[in-house]
Amino acid sequence: MLFNSFDFLFFFPLVALVFYLLPHFIRWAWLLLASYFFYMWLEPSLIILLMASTCLDYFCALKMEQINQLKRRKFYLWLSIGGNLGMLFFFKYFIFFTESSRAILAFFGIDWLPEMSNETYSFNKILLPIGISFYTFQTLSYSIDVYRREIKPIRHFGKYALYVAFFPQLVAGPIERAHRLIPQFYKKIKLDIRSIKIGITMMAWGFFLKLVVADRLGVYVDEVFYDPSRHRGLPLFIGSLFFSFQIYFDFSAYCTIAVGAARVLGYDLMQNFNKPIFMKSFGDFWRRWHISLMLWLRDYLYIPLIRKFGTTKAMAAMIVFVCNGLWHGANWTFVVWGAICGLFMLLEASTKNLRHRLLQYFGISRKSLGLRLVTWAAVFLSLSTSLIFFRSPDIGTAAIYLRRMVSLSSTYVNVTQDYLELALCFFLIIVVQTIHYFKGNDKVYELVTFRPVQVRWGIYLTFILVIVLFSVNRQNNFIYFQF
Template sequence: MLFNSFEFLYFFPLMVLGFYLLNHRYRWLWLLLGSYYFYASAEPVLLVLLVASTLVDYFCGLQMAQTATQKIKKWFLAASILINVGLLVVFKYLLFFTHSFLGVLDFFGIAIATTDVSQTYHINQILLPVGISFYTFQTMSYSIEVYRGNIPAEKHLGKFALYVAFFPQLVAGPIERASRLLPQLKKKITIDTQQIEKGLIMMAWGFFLKLVVADRLGIYVDQAFSDPTSPHGIALFLGSLFFSFQIYYDFSAYTAIAIGAAKVLGFDLMHNFNRPFFSTSSMEFWKRWHISLMYWMRDYLYRPLVVNLKLTRLQAVLMVFFVIGLWHGANWTFVLWSMLNAVLLIVEVASLNMRTTLFKKYKIPKKVINGAGAVIILGYLMVSLIFFRSASIGQALVYIEHMFNLKSLHINILGNYLELFLCFVFIGLVQTVHYYKGNNKIYELVLNKTSAIKSLAYIGYIVLIILFGVHRQNTFIYFQF
């Protein structure tokens, strides 16, 4: 079920009404059933995988809690990780790995038709479960934390299942930790009108980001990337720039709606963005972008690689970003996008002392350094995201080659200057709001204002959505991951 669908318009109010009308003891069941319906509405059979992942980690968690033998604990942790990773491999990466392996064989002169393999083993008929990358990582983090002794194993199967399947963040995060979400699922929640108002404002902001801004930018981006050999280099450049903002607004829109929906129900989800496009360095950017995933990688991959496997920081960073690339999708374009960002991060860290010395020597003002850093980060991100957006590495290289063809000044590839103007206006508006309020305090724009100002704000919002919304029920970009 899409947040920006008509189905969600009646589903969510019904969930909220039922939640607050029910006795506290039964609310978890209401949310669990609603979450399963939310997930199964698109493809009911895929609910089996969600339930299977839940049962595996629930059972492994109990077994680790009940044994004092470290070796047995490791076996159950290994079982949890292998089964969850196995689900990802089979349902997300099997066709990709098969084609990659056959490509290697072909390089060495051993040719096997990929169509024959796909048809023989029915690989091409395997469905990609929505949100599988998110909920498998969430359940694995629970198993790891139980193994480390940081949290107790959850004995209530229903509440653990709700932790895995909680509908606001089920499909595209944030990737929650059991230590944060499970205690909230057990506490008694009373009606807090201010929290509900905050949540509704966050949801409204998310819908604005998606319907008015991200989907509008997507129209120009789709047109630009549909013809990477276009002679209009500036238009391609603009398409790449717009995609950088589109993917940010699209993903942060989902996060805002998820956080807002949870807040209406009395729960607090972690924030996934912290004004990333105001970052002045690569390291700062990755601390502000997709925060829940980056914290997951830090705690469950980077540190074990450095501490347990004794890898160098350089090796660990390369491994982490390789996994981040694969996590985003079964295509080498995602891996190359991620590794390009890893290279920038490594170069930035390695050159830190040299750059600091040069800046002091030539007395370059801090504002100039930060401003230049912000431009470089955005520019580098914009170019690297061409690989993220393109269907193949070859197509991305062609796009980049033609993007620097500056012979043509034509940018209006949509044939509509108003739409192009609106793209710039809404980017400026959103960036201004994020600069002053960040990604997590949007409600301060309206909350605690007079009734007259609130009324004007709500009417203005409705008018904006009606007049400027792109009402095509476009799926969220991160749904594919």
């Protein structure tokens, strides 16, 4: 089920109403039933994979707790890792792997793998389960934490299943940790009107970011990325900038709705963004962007690579960023995007001392406004350029986009034939970023909830009117649904 659908507008109030009417001891069952219904709404058969992952990790965690022998505990750990990553590989990466392998073998004159169009093979019909990358990482973190004895396994199967399937964050995160979310399912939730107001306000802000801002930017982005060979210069540059904001507003919209929905039900999900557009460096950006994923990669990939396998920090960082790219999609464009981001990080780290010496030599303060603005612009433009690979369907198209973007032979920017819409896009970016600068997504509700009742209701009605009148008239999936 999509958050930005009429189905959800009926589904969520019903879930919340019944939740507060039920006694505490069976609320988990209602939420689990609602979560499975939410996930099955678009494709019922995919629930089998979600339940298989749930059962596998529940069983392996209990075994790892019962057994003291290290070798046997490792067996169940690798059973969990292998089972989960095996499902993820088959449904998300199998076609990518076979096509890439065929291309490599063909380069050496070897015709080993059959064509995908062969009737014997129907790999193209493999359906990518929604949210599989998110819930796979969430269940894996549970198994690994149990193996490390950082947490004890939960014996209540239903509440563990709810941890895996909790509908607000099931499809596109944030990727929660067991030690943070599971204990909340044991707490007795009391009706808290203030908390419900905050949650609804956050959900409304998320809908505004998605329907009014991100989807509006997407109209321009779709036009220039559809066939970049039709454009040249400035419109392609604007398209890359718009996509940077589109993906941020789109993904943060989902996470804000998720956090708000959980807040209405009395639960606290982690914030996935911390004003990433106002980063001070590449490293600072990745500490602010998709926080739950980057923390996961740090704790379960980067640190083990260094401590257990003796990998250098530079090599470990490159592996992490390539995996980060591949996590986003089974395409070489994502691999290239991840590698570029990794190279930016390595370049920044390796030139740190040199840059500091140059600043001292020229007498420039690291805290000067001019230097901060130049640094911000360089980082933002570099990241926006790398996202061209993220958005393009293939590397060839990305290359065409980059080649034609650097040409300044055209300054015609009104590719959608509507100057008012273009101006509105810039205006909305400025408004949202101003709000984010002072409040961030996690504190937006403070602009509303602490005001007099008349002002508060005036803001509510105005906000609803803005969403109704200015939302883009097309139902777009959230970008991260495909991951």
